[in-house]
Amino acid sequence: MRRSDWLFLFVLVLTVAAVAGALYFSETEAERARRLETGTTQTAEGPSIGGPFTLVDQNGTTVTENDLLGKWTVIYFGYTFCPDVCPITLTNMGDAIDSLGATGARVVPIFITVDPKRDTVEALQEYAQHFHPRMRFLTGSEEDVARAAKAYRVYRSVRAADGEQSYLVDHTSIVYVMGPDGKFVASMNHATSAEEMARRLRRFL
Ligand code: NI
Secondary structure (H helix, E strand, C coil), rough: HHHHHHHHHHHHHHHHHHHHHHHHHHHHHHHHHHHHHCCCCCCHHCCCCCCCCEEEEECEEEEEEECCCCCEEEEEEEEECCCCCCCCHHHHHHHHHCCCCHHHHHHHEEEECCCCCCHHHHHHHHHHCCCCCEEEEEEHHHHHHHHHHHHCCCCEECCCCCCCCCCCEEEEEEEEEEECCEEEEEEEECCCCCHHHHHHHHCCC
């Protein structure tokens, strides 16, 4: 080969390596996103989810992240006016815990509102009657809820005209599994059946 051919070959090899590298990393990113969606991301490499919050439950009791230490929790953000996704998810969470029997008793199911304006303590008390008896429903001031939502990377957006009372709220629909150390363990979502939730929880408990 001539010198210019070697140079060409060298550039070609570098180009192929660069393209392969780029493909590899974009694949890794996509893979990471997929794992987060399907709830197979583990603590060691998981994103920072969770953090300090101060909210009030449906009985008016103050709840902070410290009250949950030592317990497994499944946490879901939603709102009581949600027509379908929230109630289905909360029902699945309760059914999953019940199907785990004594093991399920170690898990505290938690709902945190993304709509504190309408989800008062009284509203949550009423709403709670439709779900698992141990489920805790949390609300707080707009600032307190915003802080909790931010800690859990929850997106929420009110779809309302001014003054409208029957508005919808777009929101992230992820069920977070948090360990007794308060750290993120896995995620599930509204499409995860109760059986699948139970199967995944059993792996951790
Ligand atoms: Ni919802």
